[in-house]
Amino acid sequence: MKNKLFIFFIIGICIYLIDIGLNSNEDKNIYISDQEILSLVNAWKSQVGREPTDDEISRIINNLVQEEILYREALSLGLEREDKIIKRRLAQKITFLKQESILKDFSQKEITDFYNANRDKYYVPDLYTFTHKFFSSTSNSKERAQNHLNNSNRSYEGSDPFFLGKNFAETSSLEINSNFGSNFSLYLKNSPINQWIGPYKSSFGHHNLYITEYTPGFHPNLDDIYDQVMVDLNQLKRDSAISDFIKEVGSEYSVIINPDLKI
Amino acid sequence: MNFKSKKLLYLLFLLPVLYVAQLLIIDIDVNKKRPILNIFKLMQDDSALEIVDFSVDKKTVNSNLPKPNKDRNPYYGDLHVHTKYSFDAYVFGITASPDDAYRYAKGDGILHPLGYEMKLREPLDFYSVTDHGFYMGMIQAFADTTTDISKKDFAKPFHDLNRKDNLTVESAGERSDLFSSIIGAVIAEPHPNWHPSMIKAWLTKNTQQALKSFDYDIHKSAWADIARSANEHNDPGKFTTFIGYEFTTSTDIEGGNLHRNVIFNSSEASIRPWTRIDSLNPEDLWTWQDSLREKGIDTVSIPHNSNGSNGQMFEMESFLGRAIDQGYSDKRMRNEPLVEVTQVKGTSETHPLLSPDDDWADFEIMDVRVGSRPPTYSRPSGGYVREAYLNGLTLEFTQQGNPYKFGLIGSTDTHTGAGAFDEFNYWSKVGLLDGDAENRGSVPLAPENRERLEEYMAAFNQPQSTITLEQGDYANTGFTQWGASGLAVVWAEENTRDSIFKAFKRKETFATTGSRIAVRFFGGFNLSSIDLNSDNLVSESYEKGVTMGGDLISDGDKTPEFIVWAQKDKNGASLQRVQIIKGWMDTTSGRPSEKVYDVACSDGLDVDPVTHRCPDNGARVNITDCSISQNVGSSELKTLWRDPEFKSSDKSFYYVRVLENPTCRWSTWDAIKRGFKPREDLHDTIQERAWSSPIWYIPDPSDVVVVPLGGTVPIRNSN
Numbered sequence: 001m002k003n004k005l006f007i008f009f010i011i012g013i014c015i016y017l018i019d020i021g022l023n024s025n026e027d028k029n030i031y032i033s034d035q036e037i038l039s040l041v042n043a044w045k046s047q048v049g050r051e052p053t054d055d056e057i058s059r060i061i062n063n064l065v066q067e068e069i070l071y072r073e074a075l076s077l078g079l080e081r082e083d084k085i086i087k088r089r090l091a092q093k094i095t096f097l098k099q100e101s102i103l104k105d106f107s108q109k110e111i112t113d114f115y116n117a118n119r120d121k122y123y124v125p126d127l128y129t130f131t132h133k134f135f136s137s138t139s140n141s142k143e144r145a146q147n148h149l150n151n152s153n154r155s156y157e158g159s160d161p162f163f164l165g166k167n168f169a170e171t172s173s174l175e176i177n178s179n180f181g182s183n184f185s186l187y188l189k190n191s192p193i194n195q196w197i198g199p200y201k202s203s204f205g206h207h208n209l210y211i212t213e214y215t216p217g218f219h220p221n222l223d224d225i226y227d228q229v230m231v232d233l234n235q236l237k238r239d240s241a242i243s244d245f246i247k248e249v250g251s252e253y254s255v256i257i258n259p260d261l262k263i
Numbered sequence: 264m265n266f267k268s269k270k271l272l273y274l275l276f277l278l279p280v281l282y283v284a285q286l287l288i289i290d291i292d293v294n295k296k297r298p299i300l301n302i303f304k305l306m307q308d309d310s311a312l313e314i315v316d317f318s319v320d321k322k323t324v325n326s327n328l329p330k331p332n333k334d335r336n337p338y339y340g341d342l343h344v345h346t347k348y349s350f351d352a353y354v355f356g357i358t359a360s361p362d363d364a365y366r367y368a369k370g371d372g373i374l375h376p377l378g379y380e381m382k383l384r385e386p387l388d389f390y391s392v393t394d395h396g397f398y399m400g401m402i403q404a405f406a407d408t409t410t411d412i413s414k415k416d417f418a419k420p421f422h423d424l425n426r427k428d429n430l431t432v433e434s435a436g437e438r439s440d441l442f443s444s445i446i447g448a449v450i451a452e453p454h455p456n457w458h459p460s461m462i463k464a465w466l467t468k469n470t471q472q473a474l475k476s477f478d479y480d481i482h483k484s485a486w487a488d489i490a491r492s493a494n495e496h497n498d499p500g501k502f503t504t505f506i507g508y509e510f511t512t513s514t515d516i517e518g519g520n521l522h523r524n525v526i527f528n529s530s531e532a533s534i535r536p537w538t539r540i541d542s543l544n545p546e547d548l549w550t551w552q553d554s555l556r557e558k559g560i561d562t563v564s565i566p567h568n569s570n571g572s573n574g575q576m577f578e579m580e581s582f583l584g585r586a587i588d589q590g591y592s593d594k595r596m597r598n599e600p601l602v603e604v605t606q607v608k609g610t611s612e613t614h615p616l617l618s619p620d621d622d623w624a625d626f627e628i629m630d631v632r633v634g635s636r637p638p639t640y641s642r643p644s645g646g647y648v649r650e651a652y653l654n655g656l657t658l659e660f661t662q663q664g665n666p667y668k669f670g671l672i673g674s675t676d677t678h679t680g681a682g683a684f685d686e687f688n689y690w691s692k693v694g695l696l697d698g699d700a701e702n703r704g705s706v707p708l709a710p711e712n713r714e715r716l717e718e719y720m721a722a723f724n725q726p727q728s729t730i731t732l733e734q735g736d737y738a739n740t741g742f743t744q745w746g747a748s749g750l751a752v753v754w755a756e757e758n759t760r761d762s763i764f765k766a767f768k769r770k771e772t773f774a775t776t777g778s779r780i781a782v783r784f785f786g787g788f789n790l791s792s793i794d795l796n797s798d799n800l801v802s803e804s805y806e807k808g809v810t811m812g813g814d815l816i817s818d819g820d821k822t823p824e825f826i827v828w829a830q831k832d833k834n835g836a837s838l839q840r841v842q843i844i845k846g847w848m849d850t851t852s853g854r855p856s857e858k859v860y861d862v863a864c865s866d867g868l869d870v871d872p873v874t875h876r877c878p879d880n881g882a883r884v885n886i887t888d889c890s891i892s893q894n895v896g897s898s899e900l901k902t903l904w905r906d907p908e909f910k911s912s913d914k915s916f917y918y919v920r921v922l923e924n925p926t927c928r929w930s931t932w933d934a935i936k937r938g939f940k941p942r943e944d945l946h947d948t949i950q951e952r953a954w955s956s957p958i959w960y961i962p963d964p965s966d967v968v969v970v971p972l973g974g975t976v977p978i979r980n981s982n
Contacts, residue, residue, distance in 0.1 A: 096484060181834070
């Protein structure tokens with residue numbers, strides 16, 4: 001019995017000694033760099049417009065110290081653990097960090113590759129310049145439009161004003177669809193130039209078109225759109241920075257979820 | 264005691280007194296926002312006035328942009344979009360970035376937090392991401408949420424945050440918890456007065472810095488990212504973006520929502536947004552905008568959800584309860600030329616109680632204060648634009664100026680980065696909370712969902728969160744009063760930032776409920792000389808009259824004439840009728856009045872000259888499948904209208920309302936898609952519509968107050 005007590009006593013002493021040993025190893029020094037102090041003092045000066053007094057300097061430093069002490073004591077109590085605020089905040093910080101650490105300089109190959117992979121995004125679309133006669137659906141629009149087409153001297157004046165006007169200059173198929181209705185641009189594709197064509201139906205009525213100019217679309221040279229490509233490449237890098245990072249370190253983690261959880 | 268030591272003693276005595284005085288000044292100024300001796304102001308440097316160039320180096324390939332159209336084109340956009348940088352969006356599951364939002368506007372699909380794709384049927388022409396300015400980007404901060412903050416004086420100005428936008432949490436309990444802790448963080452303590460951050464806050468006029476929960480660097484970087492994204496996606500000639508944010512303020516005691524969006528007209532902007540932490544008073548926002556304008560940065564602020572302001576958005580007195588005067592009116596109009604009249608959280612044109620004779624007034628009415636807990640009735644008077652226009656005339660009548668001479672736009676206020684404009688493809692706006700039909704109350708709740716909802720909502724100060732109807736129990740948390748609305752439309756020469764912004768300032772804008780209706784509106788005294796069927800109708804109207812947003816100055820006793828021309832949405836229902844809404848101030852009685860005139864009817868029908876109403880055109884909706892009558896209604900309506908009850912001495916305003924044939928409301932679509940009947944206590948159908956900015960008739964030319972709006976407001980006499 002006595003023996004056992006003694007053993008517990010020895011164990012107790014050991015724990016005590018280890019504790020002291022560990023504690024003495026813990027860094028109780030607070031290092032404040034010159035730079036940190038100078039930048040605070042400079043900020044003070046720029047705001048107030050004079051040198052701070054010794055008192056004021058010591059107050060600035062004291063605040064730094066106090067904050068550091070409270071911070072470390074909180075850490076030693078484990079207050080940061082399971083704190084959603086801090087979790088989110090740290091996750092956000094590393095997000096910003098990863099996004100900012102992207103190299104702004106890309107190799108020429110990287111840029112060319114990116115451009116080639118996304119060529120279609122930079123395609124300059126077909127452009128049409130045309131005028132049209134509009135026949136509102138309020139009164140037999142198709143018949144009137146057909147009359148206009150059939151009338152060889154084109155002096156026919158029975159058309160209606162169109163809400164968005166008569167003439168459309170250098171308009172892409174996207175814009176044509178947005179002005180006349182989806183798929184309307186198909187009527188212009190491969191159509192003859194400088195002659196009346198139609199009648200084509202929109203949701204507003206019928207239209208006869210007269211295309212005067214057609215500029216085929218093209219893939220611009222990389223040099224011509226270099227800035228835009230760089231903007232997009234940067235954006236892509238920013239977007240993928242986090243997912244790449246998670247991919248990179250994610251394999252080291254294993255996720256354990258209760259397989260029986262009912263949701 | 265000799266003279267020298269006496270002086271020293273004085274000095275010693277004086278030092279603590281000076282110190283205390285300084286603290287007092289800081290305390291009064293930072294915490295209570297009272298004016299203080301100007302001499303101390305000299306030490307201050309306004310951090311909110313520091314300008315940063317956020318522009319991105321970009322040349323365009325297509326240097327030959329389409330020529331500007333002098334007759335102007337309609338451009339459709341949304342000026343009210345939240346992304347993950349808004350503190351309330353983030354906790355509701357939104358992860359869409361500003362880049363995602365702009366991609367969506369250009370036509371790409373992006374994901375809703377519930378996993379489905381959101382995609383526009385047709386891309387938009389302009390877009391602005393407008394995250395909440397206060398706590399922008401700061402999802403969480405260092406606040407100690409266990410502190411009993413309500414006892415602290417400092418916390419009091421922030422108490423009404425509890426009634427902030429979108430506190431309508433009704434989904435996962437965890438989210439409510441998280442949300443509450445954010446509110447806790449917002450009401451965080453400030454640093455003690457001796458703290459360097461406190462002094463810094465005062466010296467830089469940046470009250471946020473005084474809060475323990477605030478990290479200025481994170482805040483600035485979020486703002487910089489929003490500005491960067493806007494500039495990167497701006498594509499002159501094709502797609503326009505604006506740097507913007509929401510100034511989320513409210514009245515102190517009743518929680519009257521006074522939210523506004525601030526839109527910048529440049530790639531440069533202030534280093535940080537001016538927020539409710541700087542001041543709750545909108546007049547201070549305008550002062551800041553005026554100061555920015557002096558530095559060459561032009562902005563407009565656009566109020567929204569006046570319907571949920573408890574009548575305080577368009578009051579007859581100022582925020583501080585002072586009388587409105589000419590100075591106030593000028594300042595407000597200089598900075599707030601537009602109002603967002605319709606959005607997800609209801610439409611603010613008028614209310615059945617305010618316009619009992621208007622058969623179309625009961626439209627998408629949201630009758631609670633924005634974000635109120637528990638949901639609290641919002642007083643209609645003071646919250647709707649038609650009444651504000653009338654009140655503006657009254658204020659002008661009593662020589663106080665007219666602070667309510669604004670134009671109209673719509674927008675969505677989506678918090679998912681993606682606006683929901685279509686009734687048949689609707690996801691409301693706050694992500695997980697209203698992203699499915701059960702939670703937004705259009706179909707009955709499954710029993711387990713009902714239990715969960717009631718539990719969470721009870722914890723969130725909504726005692727009654729469900730309602731029992733014919734087909735079962737429904738969520739009844741307010742989302743049924745929300746809707747698929749709206750769009751901001753401008754008439755501009757070209758799709759560039761400058762051209763569109765100028766249209767904002769001259770109020771040449773109209774609002775729609777999400778439909779791409781287009782409407783022209785001109786007023787003048789010689790418009791009958793124009794042939795309505797001429798190709799030059801528009802250019803001649805510009806020449807001979809004024810358009811929406813303008814002043815029509817009297818020409819003797821001549822009766823004004825108006826030309827209206829509306830075109831339907833090519834993918835939407837046909838038009839049913841066009842109306843002109845007139846408001847006027849009777850100079851003999853001093854009494855304001857309003858009247859709704861039908862001016863053009865569909866299908867060649869005629870307006871009844873006595874009732875001023877169109878006959879029924881017969882358009883119907885089949886509620887079982889939402890199909891609508893074919894071949895009824897018009898693709899366009901055009902007319903010349905003369906005011907039949909004109910009195911040349913009455914100040915008046917005229918604006919256009921265009922009505923589509925009825926179609927199914929989103930709640931009906933939701934129900935029938937899932938095999939239910941529409942809920943019996945909601946409107947089954949709506950009439951999508953558009954409202955133009957008004958034209959104001961000014962009887963006495965000397966009455967015209969030319970508000971300098973950056974030199975972009977032409978005052979034209981029609982002679």
